[in-house]
Amino acid sequence: MNVLELKDVTKKYGGFTAVENVSLELEPGKVLSLLGPSGCGKTTTLRIIAGFAAPDGGTVQIAGEDVGQLKPYERNVGLLFQDYALFPHMTVAQNVAYGMRYRGTPAAAIPSRVKQMLSLVQLAGMEARYPSQLSGGQQQRVALARALATDPKIVLLDEPLSALDAKLRLELRIELKEILRSVGATTIVVTHDQEEALSLGDEVVIMHAGKIVQRGAPTQIYQSPASKLVAEFVGRSNWFQATRGSSSIAGFTSYVTSDGVEIRAKSPPSDRDGRVNLCVRPEHIELMDSAVTEAPRDADHNSIAGVVLDVASLGPDVHVVVELPGKARFLAIRKNVRKIPGLAPGQCVRVLFSASDVLVF
Amino acid sequence: MTAARSKLMLLLPAVAVFVLFLVFPILMVLNESFHTFEPGRIGSVEGGPLTLANYEELFQPVYAQYFAQTYVLAICSSAISIIFAFPIAYCIARTEFAWIQKASISAIVGLMFLSSLVRVYALELTFGSVGVLAPLMSIMDINTNSRLYINFVILAGLLQYSIPMSILILIGAIKNLNPRLTEAALSLGASALAAHITVTIPLSIRGIVSAFLVSMTLGVSAFVIPLILGRGRILFISNLIYSRFSEIANYPSGAAISIVMMVLALLLILVMSRLATSLERA
Numbered sequence A: 001m002n003v004l005e006l007k008d009v010t011k012k013y014g015g016f017t018a019v020e021n022v023s024l025e026l027e028p029g030k031v032l033s034l035l036g037p038s039g040c041g042k043t044t045t046l047r048i049i050a051g052f053a054a055p056d057g058g059t060v061q062i063a064g065e066d067v068g069q070l071k072p073y074e075r076n077v078g079l080l081f082q083d084y085a086l087f088p089h090m091t092v093a094q095n096v097a098y099g100m101r102y103r104g105t106p107a108a109a110i111p112s113r114v115k116q117m118l119s120l121v122q123l124a125g126m127e128a129r130y131p132s133q134l135s136g137g138q139q140q141r142v143a144l145a146r147a148l149a150t151d152p153k154i155v156l157l158d159e160p161l162s163a164l165d166a167k168l169r170l171e172l173r174i175e176l177k178e179i180l181r182s183v184g185a186t187t188i189v190v191t192h193d194q195e196e197a198l199s200l201g202d203e204v205v206i207m208h209a210g211k212i213v214q215r216g217a218p219t220q221i222y223q224s225p226a227s228k229l230v231a232e233f234v235g236r237s238n239w240f241q242a243t244r245g246s247s248s249i250a251g252f253t254s255y256v257t258s259d260g261v262e263i264r265a266k267s268p269p270s271d272r273d274g275r276v277n278l279c280v281r282p283e284h285i286e287l288m289d290s291a292v293t294e295a296p297r298d299a300d301h302n303s304i305a306g307v308v309l310d311v312a313s314l315g316p317d318v319h320v321v322v323e324l325p326g327k328a329r330f331l332a333i334r335k336n337v338r339k340i341p342g343l344a345p346g347q348c349v350r351v352l353f354s355a356s357d358v359l360v361f
Numbered sequence B: 001m002t003a004a005r006s007k008l009m010l011l012l013p014a015v016a017v018f019v020l021f022l023v024f025p026i027l028m029v030l031n032e033s034f035h036t037f038e039p040g041r042i043g044s045v046e047g048g049p050l051t052l053a054n055y056e057e058l059f060q061p062v063y064a065q066y067f068a069q070t071y072v073l074a075i076c077s078s079a080i081s082i083i084f085a086f087p088i089a090y091c092i093a094r095t096e097f098a099w100i101q102k103a104s105i106s107a108i109v110g111l112m113f114l115s116s117l118v119r120v121y122a123l124e125l126t127f128g129s130v131g132v133l134a135p136l137m138s139i140m141d142i143n144t145n146s147r148l149y150i151n152f153v154i155l156a157g158l159l160q161y162s163i164p165m166s167i168l169i170l171i172g173a174i175k176n177l178n179p180r181l182t183e184a185a186l187s188l189g190a191s192a193l194a195a196h197i198t199v200t201i202p203l204s205i206r207g208i209v210s211a212f213l214v215s216m217t218l219g220v221s222a223f224v225i226p227l228i229l230g231r232g233r234i235l236f237i238s239n240l241i242y243s244r245f246s247e248i249a250n251y252p253s254g255a256a257i258s259i260v261m262m263v264l265a266l267l268l269i270l271v272m273s274r275l276a277t278s279l280e281r282a
Helices: A042-050 A092-102 A105-119 A136-149 A167-181 A194-200 A220-224 A228-233 B003-033 B051-061 B061-094 B098-113 B118-125 B132-137 B147-175 B179-187 B194-202 B205-220 B224-229 B235-248 B251-280
Strands: A004-013 A016-026 A031-035 A058-064 A077-080 A156-157 A187-190 A204-206 A209-215 A238-249 A252-257 A262-266 A276-279 A285-287 A301-313 A317-323 A327-337 A348-352
Touching: A004 A042, A016 A042, A016 A058, A016 A209, A031 A042, A031 A194, A042 A058, A042 A077, A042 A156, A042 A187, A077 A136, A077 B179, A092 A105, A092 A136, A105 A136, A105 A167, A136 A167, A167 A194, A187 A194, A194 A220, A204 A220, A204 A228, A209 A220, A209 A228, A228 A276, A238 A262, A252 A276, A262 A276, A262 A301, A285 A327, A301 A327, B003 B251, B051 B061, B051 B251, B061 B098, B061 B147, B061 B205, B061 B235, B061 B251, B098 B147, B118 B147, B118 B224, B147 B205, B147 B224, B179 B194, B194 B205, B194 B251, B205 B251, B224 B235, B235 B251
Parallel strands: A031 A187, A031 A204, A077 A156, A156 A187
Antiparallel strands: A004 A016, A004 A058, A204 A209, A238 A252, A238 A276, A252 A262, A285 A348, A301 A317, A301 A348, A317 A327
């Protein structure tokens, strides 16, 4: 049975539709990421599930029970807030114990459960501290322990890592995933951070303007985005407006961009009016010095001449901006490893990428 | 001149004004309170001996009655105004609509501008012995001339000040509270009432204490309200001080009563802030 089922949930604020006909279901123990830009309705969806906002239409079921009429405290939903919302006047132990008092944990069992939760989040021994005496990462763990302590049917995480600095974010993301898996929590993560969404979620739901635009496994979302919108939102891309050219070889169609560059791509399943948007991910691109003789091309390959404009080394990756004919700019991301020879601005290069890696919308 | 010294120099004018117009006059009152009074004179005997008689006199039961009368009503009005002001302030502070917030704050501030004399006579016209509600009171067998009834009318007069003042103070305190804290409590299973008792109220205890103290100040120092609504049967300490100074010109006694009131006020602040600190960490 699904732990959570939303059916055609709609929420309006005045004339603004925040959430429109959103349907979702979630199996026990799964982690679902709700990803979208700010204002896409993901937080409203979360607030509807938690009971802080009442939907104008549709139904919400938790563990098979329609919770539409239930107050937030009558639904057993664990919530982790973006700013943690720890009670500043209570100790760590009191914070973690707070929910148990109301969710029917016998008073005698509370101290041992608090201990258990705090060791789960690696904060054993911190019981007597106040939230103000903890670091951001520690506060986040206390908030997680507090949310999980009542053994909620669903755990809702609202931008769980966004208040942390980049390095800590990565560490806590891995830890968060482990903790959620170890307690088998059915979880919804709401975030605008695609890395967070793709790494935490077993499945990712992309929302835009109040609607779900795609749902799928993280790799599927990235590799086969359902629309231009999803492709734009997830990952970096080079975009070209193009029209269908004359040739079509071995299942590949040739397109001509508005700057006159020829790019081969997979033929789209249904042929539209011939105007398309082509998307090339920067990490699918190989750059080769023009002086090096080119291997013979097969139908799958694109090869475009360009000039290096800028090279930026960002640690593990090197971002290279190449100017193509017609002044179009192209971003290529290469690994920062010794075996790939460096490039310098002004250098003439060939931009190589497989036609099957080109996304057509 | 060092930066710290020039900062101190900048403070000097303000400190001078404070000392000249506040500290110095109070010291004069303190000085007067230790002087001897002879009936028939205006003020103390010049060059007379210093004495504690003005303070000793206050231990007579008749004075205790004045103090009890004043403090009981002031404490009642402060407590009642917190009880009424908190939910109103909470709604105003947490409303989704900015215009509701602005309109209510303007209305409350506007209310405070109304002259105390007008408010007091408005109450007298409504609840007084010849007020419009007097027939209703007599039907309900309520004696509008009883001491208890007059106490209630004075209490109503005090609440007219303390409720709006408390609302304004509490709005500030509640607005400083992260609304997510209440939501966190609700999501953890606390009912709305439990969330208020365990989270909202403890975290706004400083504001509650401030509102209580300001209401107490208004209540204890009330002058016009008991003067008119008390109909001479109930008098506050302020009325007593006034009569000492103006009617019988016993300055030393009036000064001694004033000093006692000031000491009581300081004690109250001390106790309340201790209480707030202990409640915050409860």
